[in-house]
Amino acid sequence: MFRRALREAAFILLASTLFGFGITAIYSKGFFAKEKPAVTKLRRLATLAPRMISATEAKAQFDGGQAIFIDARHEFDYKRGHIKGAVNVPLNSFNAEHIIATIPRDRVVIAYCDGIECNSSIELAGRLYDAGYSNVKIFFSGWQDWTSNKYPTEGSPK
Amino acid sequence: MKSLLANGYLVLLTRIFIGTMFVVASVDKIADANAFAVSIANYKLSPDALSMTVATVMPWVELISGLGILFGVVLRGSSLLAALMLVVFTAGVISALLRGLDISCGCFTQDPQVGKVSWLKVAQNTGALLLTLFLFYSNSAKFTLEEYLRGTRPEDVGESAP
Numbered sequence: 269m270f271r272r273a274l275r276e277a278a279f280i281l282l283a284s285t286l287f288g289f290g291i292t293a294i295y296s297k298g299f300f301a302k303e304k305p306a307v308t309k310l311r312r313l314a315t316l317a318p319r320m321i322s323a324t325e326a327k328a329q330f331d332g333g334q335a336i337f338i339d340a341r342h343e344f345d346y347k348r349g350h351i352k353g354a355v356n357v358p359l360n361s362f363n364a365e366h367i368i369a370t371i372p373r374d375r376v377v378i379a380y381c382d383g384i385e386c387n388s389s390i391e392l393a394g395r396l397y398d399a400g401y402s403n404v405k406i407f408f409s410g411w412q413d414w415t416s417n418k419y420p421t422e423g424s425p426k
Numbered sequence: 427m428k429s430l431l432a433n434g435y436l437v438l439l440t441r442i443f444i445g446t447m448f449v450v451a452s453v454d455k456i457a458d459a460n461a462f463a464v465s466i467a468n469y470k471l472s473p474d475a476l477s478m479t480v481a482t483v484m485p486w487v488e489l490i491s492g493l494g495i496l497f498g499v500v501l502r503g504s505s506l507l508a509a510l511m512l513v514v515f516t517a518g519v520i521s522a523l524l525r526g527l528d529i530s531c532g533c534f535t536q537d538p539q540v541g542k543v544s545w546l547k548v549a550q551n552t553g554a555l556l557l558t559l560f561l562f563y564s565n566s567a568k569f570t571l572e573e574y575l576r577g578t579r580p581e582d583v584g585e586s587a588p
Contacts, residue, residue: 269502273562276503280494284486291456291486298459298482 318379318393318404323417326378326407330419335376338396340388341411349423351380351414359388364399371401378405383412431560434568440557441569445496447554448488448508451534455485458536465532469518470525487511495561498570505562509555516551519543 292298321329329335330351337354339346346356357367371377379393393406407414415421430436455462463481467474487507494504515533522529522543531541541547567573 273502273506276494276500277507278503280487280490280500280503280507281483284490285483287486287490288459288482288484292459292482298463299478301460 318390318397318406320406320408321378323407323409323413323419325405326380326414327417327419329376329378329405335378335405336371337407338377338379338392339411340379340381340392341386345382345411347423349415349421349425350411352420352422354380357392359392359395362392362395364395367396368399373400374402376403376405377401378407380407380410380414383410384408386410431564432566434566437561437564437566438569440561440564441495441498441501444505444508444554444557444561445492445494448492449496450492452485452488452492454535455481455532456489459485461536462532465530465536468529468532469522469527471518471521484511498567499572501570501572502562505558509558509562512551512555512558516548516555519547519551523548 289299293300296302326337330337337351339350339354339356340359341350341356342358343356346354346358350356355371377396379389379396381387381389381392389406389408389410393404397404459478459481462485463474463478466472466477466480472480488511491504491507491511494500495508519531523545527543529543530537531543531547533541533547535541
């Protein structure tokens with residue numbers, strides 16, 4: 269009984285291999301796709317996905333002068349004080365087209381919010397990434413950590 | 427148990443259920459091998475080239491085995507492969523769950539929004555695996571295409587199960 273089962277199984281596997289490669293070749297899919305397989309694209313996306321950075325790394329990026337800090341907090345908080353040079357993009361007024369028009373998509377963008385109690389930096393980073401920004405970072409410990417380190421800020425606390 | 431294995435109606439019912447399940451599961455994968463390759467790659471168990479090979483061949487194994495089980499041709503080989511696939515799928519899902527991966531199953535649809543891996547899926551697969559093993563050891567050729575074509579029962583039917 270097992271011999272016969274194995275023979276039949278071998279036959280099915282052989283037929284499947286022929287069909288699988290045959291059909292994908294005819295329709296130019298899978299291995300025979302003209303575009304690179306989606307798996308490669310997926311790998312690329314994974315390597316570009318937003319990463320969390322520490323206050324030290326954020327400061328190093330700040331000193332490098334190339335990165336753009338994006339403040340995900342409410343406008344009220346932003347006006348009271350924010351990382352020097354940061355752009356305010358409150359999550360509820362996120363407009364991908366407007367941001368793309370303002371900030372080139374190949375720039376390093378660092379999203380932050382108040383600190384570990386908030387998630388809007390992560391949410392914002394995700395949306396920036398979806399909008400096509402290829403180098404998004406999340407400064408998760410955010411504003412609290414930045415000020416406790418006495419790093420440069422601007423705004424008018426009252 | 428022996429009488430269950432020889433019960434033509436029970437075997438037919440199980441064949442329809444399992445056969446249809448495999449045929450249905452294969453359609454979306456055959457239609458889009460790339461999407462299925464991504465589903466496999468998401469489990470992070472195999473290198474890309476292997477994921478792509480599996481995505482090319484395996485949906486057809488599902489389809490042919492499913493049809494084989496449904497119509498009762500090459501039934502032993504089909505149920506053997508079906509059982510093997512279920513074991514591999516279930517192992518993949520369990521390992522994904524243990525590693526805390528938040529991925530879609532890729533079982534019946536390649537839509538990433540539906541069918542996250544879950545312990546329910548493991549339970550379903552285990553149930554399906556038991557039914558498939560039942561088919562493998564069953565010895566009723568009633569209502570099979572093989573029986574119909576030959577006008578007799580297939581050669582090894584009637585042998586006692588090992």
